[in-house]
Amino acid sequence: MSTETVLQSLDADLPAATDRLFDFLRIKSISTDPAFASECRRAADWLAGQLRELGYEASVRDTPGHPIVVGHAKAKRPDAPHVLFYGHYDVQPPDPLDLWVSDPFDPRLVQGEKGEEIVARGASDDKGQLMTFLEACRAFQRNGGLPCHITFLFEGEEETGSPSLPDFFAANREELSEPALALVCDTGMWNAKTPAITTMLRGLAQEEVILTAADRDLHSGIFGGPVVNPIHVLAKIIGDLHDAEGRVTLPGFYDGVAELPEEIAAQWCGLEFDETAFLKSVGVARPAGERGRSLIEQVWSRPTCDVNGIIGGYTGPGAKTVLPAQASAKISFRLVGTQDPEKVLESFRAFVRDRLPVDVRAKFVPHGASRALQLPFGSEALSRARRALQEEWDKEAALVGCGGSIPIVGAFKRDLGMDTLMIGFALEDDRIHSPNEKYAYSSFKKGSRSWARVLAALAA
Amino acid sequence: MSTETVLQSLDADLPAATDRLFDFLRIKSISTDPAFASECRRAADWLAGQLRELGYEASVRDTPGHPIVVGHAKAKRPDAPHVLFYGHYDVQPPDPLDLWVSDPFDPRLVQGEKGEEIVARGASDDKGQLMTFLEACRAFQRNGGLPCHITFLFEGEEETGSPSLPDFFAANREELSEPALALVCDTGMWNAKTPAITTMLRGLAQEEVILTAADRDLHSGIFGGPVVNPIHVLAKIIGDLHDAEGRVTLPGFYDGVAELPEEIAAQWCGLEFDETAFLKSVGVARPAGERGRSLIEQVWSRPTCDVNGIIGGYTGPGAKTVLPAQASAKISFRLVGTQDPEKVLESFRAFVRDRLPVDVRAKFVPHGASRALQLPFGSEALSRARRALQEEWDKEAALVGCGGSIPIVGAFKRDLGMDTLMIGFALEDDRIHSPNEKYAYSSFKKGSRSWARVLAALAA
CATH class of the missing domain: 3.40.630.10 (Zn peptidases)
Known part of the structure; x- marks a missing residue:
């Protein structure tokens, strides 16, 4: 038959x-x-x-x-x-x-x-x-x-x-x-x-980081400046997570990330993916992310780091002159190849701790990790x-x-x-x-x- | 009499x-x-x-x-x-x-x-x-x-x-x-x-900045990387607002900020303000803010910039793999001398706009200004x-x-x-x-x- x-x-x-x-x-x-x-x-x-x-x-x-x-x-x-x-x-x-x-x-x-x-x-x-x-x-x-x-x-x-x-x-x-x-x-x-x-x-490693400075919210007119602002510290850390080329700066982050076999890279090029239409469908015009990588490559075979949420201080209507005691962010890493989620998260924690001024403490809350x-x-x-x-x-x-x-x-x-x-x-x-x-x-x-x-x- | x-x-x-x-x-x-x-x-x-x-x-x-x-x-x-x-x-x-x-x-x-x-x-x-x-x-x-x-x-x-x-x-x-x-x-x-x-x-100038990128919240597994993340952009901007010496980096920010008359500076030194006790009372140990300025000087006669609140993306319990469309921060400037609140806010807006990648739009909401x-x-x-x-x-x-x-x-x-x-x-x-x-x-x-x-x- x-x-x-x-x-x-x-x-x-x-x-x-x-x-x-x-x-x-x-x-x-x-x-x-x-x-x-x-x-x-x-x-x-x-x-x-x-x-x-x-x-x-x-x-x-x-x-x-x-x-x-x-x-x-x-x-x-x-x-x-x-x-x-x-x-x-x-x-x-x-x-x-x-x-x-x-x-x-x-x-x-x-x-x-x-x-x-x-x-x-x-x-x-x-x-x-x-x-x-x-x-x-x-x-x-x-x-x-x-x-x-x-x-x-x-x-x-x-x-x-x-x-x-x-x-x-x-x-x-x-x-x-x-x-x-x-x-x-x-x-x-x-x-x-x-x-x-x-x-x-792609794999996924998720972690929440909570930074705490003073023991309570303070009046920014009296304590702003002399007392460290955890939003500033968190922002600086997040700003440091990517370099100007869109690469993630965590030490060892790209361990286990291989370049595509030539045959696959060539095939992906041949797919003629319409990057402009893809971006336009969500209201943007230009690709962000890793410089020199096609969007297909970025989404299918490259690791990324994204802050999925951030909060700190007063977020209601109007303004409040508060120097917040706390700021936190939920961060996720998309992983490829043989990247080890635990090593990535360890590197992230060390990266954060290395950037903490005196008086700012970091707490990490894991939200799952998969290869x-x-x-x-x-x-x-x-x-x-x-x-x-x-x-x-x-x-x-x-x-x-x-x-x-x-x-x-x-x-x-x-x-x-x-x-x-x-x-x-x-x-x-x-x-x-x-x-x-x-x-x-x-x-x-x-x-x-x-x-x-x-x-x-x-x-x- | x-x-x-x-x-x-x-x-x-x-x-x-x-x-x-x-x-x-x-x-x-x-x-x-x-x-x-x-x-x-x-x-x-x-x-x-x-x-x-x-x-x-x-x-x-x-x-x-x-x-x-x-x-x-x-x-x-x-x-x-x-x-x-x-x-x-x-x-x-x-x-x-x-x-x-x-x-x-x-x-x-x-x-x-x-x-x-x-x-x-x-x-x-x-x-x-x-x-x-x-x-x-x-x-x-x-x-x-x-x-x-x-x-x-x-x-x-x-x-x-x-x-x-x-x-x-x-x-x-x-x-x-x-x-x-x-x-x-x-x-x-x-x-x-x-x-x-x-x-x-001190005077006070307050402004909220709202950054918007994609036209809706997106799946971070599909769009993270290729589509710009407004939390990253906002964090970088906030991180850039101060230099390593704790000075505010906005162009022209210190226009109208005079050094103290020697007599006043000497008097303030003589007040023997207990910086350690002041900081300890709110749970911190080391002064932050402008390097080389006493805390009294910082609070009474120096201008500052503080982020009073920040929010973006998912901030509920657990984690969500969202690439947010929006991120915002409430920022306040304490002003001294003859600093012009409107000029400071203009400089801030220009500072933000200069740092916006393609596809990120900024909206500014004023929350009051006084000299x-x-x-x-x-x-x-x-x-x-x-x-x-x-x-x-x-x-x-x-x-x-x-x-x-x-x-x-x-x-x-x-x-x-x-x-x-x-x-x-x-x-x-x-x-x-x-x-x-x-x-x-x-x-x-x-x-x-x-x-x-x-x-x-x-x-x-």
Whole structure:
């Protein structure tokens, strides 16, 4: 059985696959609203039913929140690789309802400006994406069996921060950690014609610093000058955190930050990212940040330091002649490569302490730290997935980064010791979390085909 | 009639003067509490009665708040100088009542650790001080007449910010602006043995600066770096406002700031101000501010710049990875000499604008500006008052400054074109505004004698 057969089978089955997705989309599995708890369970049951229909072992496991579905499928060959596929069946509330052109839970296939699209809550995030993978599995099942062993993990609390997952991972570590690689289909394409694999997620280290000087707020007319002003001290420290080139000045900050491989740098240049449009969309005209680095590079592969909040003294209406006793700032560092969050925070604390005048004390409050996650550019799974996507899309897959964090991927690494291959077919204009969410029909169709190719490639 | 006769007459009359002060102290003229409005009027009537008893013209004038008492007294010689004496008859509420050792409105003469003292609300602030002047006038009246023409101005809203004064000054400018000099007895001695004349009040210019970058708060993982962070920009600007020597770096800031006359600098050195104790009282150990300037100099005769408040981004509990759109600071400048508040604020605005990167806009919100007030060191009235005080206290009067502002003095200058001679006999431990407020009996007795000498000297 060739992959070509599987792909033809997928194409032939598209109308039925679309019906199945529509069934799934009709379930109002809104995780944040307790009124829809039974709908969430219905979605979990529905997914377990899909897995069982394909002959896989599947169970719906209770959690303190919404249930988690776990499934296990054997490959046709015992020595096949073993992967874990993750998706979530819960969706965001559809509000505001009056902005939808049709019922958010009555999916429709409509002709959009750029082609056919499926309009419904969850069409893109994440039901449509999840089903691209299940349909690929179904096509293999119809044609001799799966090329990989697969563990399925479907949760119903992604939109509410996945509160039940850590305990679930701890309680089921042995069962879940067998696969060598996680597959996640919750990301996007670079554009409608260019597939993408997300290989870099930046880490994050957050710390609050509270500076205290006098033992109480004072009259600035009597004490201003003779008594040190902690706002001035904090401002000076923050001002010192970056140099004129936009680089972070903390000693050792760039330890573990590698330059991009030439191939990747060249690929990113070729993506022709419109920096001006990106900046204009939020009301600014010129790029800030590290001099000499493209915006893509800055957001995907460079570390940053940002003050997320600052407060001190009188901040109400009008003016007050107070010399404040305290000033504080919340600071976060985005991390890449092998930067050690603890070392970065230690360097930050030392940087602050080195700049404290007599009489100013610093208190540090940690707000969490996580390392960057990177699927090594040289990894075999990545090479195979790239080739598979190129075959389907006739275009090289962009190896993209993500400036923010995708918590589940961190949990796979931390709790299950697993790297993640992030491939998704969402498009920027999918309106996820907003009225009239859609999923391009081409994403659904070619997404299923892509997964068939990727699964075949991983097992080749 | 010699001044000596007047002083002897004052001494002889002390028991009766004490009774009069006690009568005044028994009136519960709490201006902030509407329940005591009739008591405020009673205090005004009582003062007008005192003036009339001395043969002066006196009237109680209605205002939207508590009444203002205006009196006019002629000197025995028509060509005598004309002064205006200001005092206030209102007092702070006595709460918390349970901390008083006796009824706050039942004045007592008690033996304190450092001598006899009058304990009552208003004993020092300002009824006792006001009566030192009235008793001096009474003694002159008993002995041939006043050496100066005197306009009396007693208000009843000093403790609530004098809201009725500006309109009252505007409506009665001609009547009130005839005197050449105002006398105010609402300040303190340097210590129990050293009289003081307050000759310098710093000015104040206040401005809020609001920096805006992107058109909304953004995700710091996606926009941090490429999009300018207004907290960083504001911090850098604030950090640049002072140099390493603690001097303010605004161009032209020190225009109009003169060095102290040698005589004054020497006198201030001689005051042996305990900087360590001053700083320790608010929990710090080392002086900050301008390098090479004593704390007295810093607070009385040097200009400063302080950030009174700063805010931007997320300031609630925990952390939030936000790249803020806005950051703002409230900044105040204390001014001395002939510094021009408007020029200082203009220089500040230019300083900020010069440091704004592309895409950051600054909005400035003024919060008021006033010049420093200085009774010229070379003024004749000051020289005469110094000699008079030295004769009474057998110690050179300290020419002190005041780091904060005394609004009435600014109003005399601005609205009536009048300099003010500020002489008072309060002591640092008088507990004004607090339970068990007291006025040293020596302050009352020698305060009256001091005013007799000062009035005589001004007319000599």
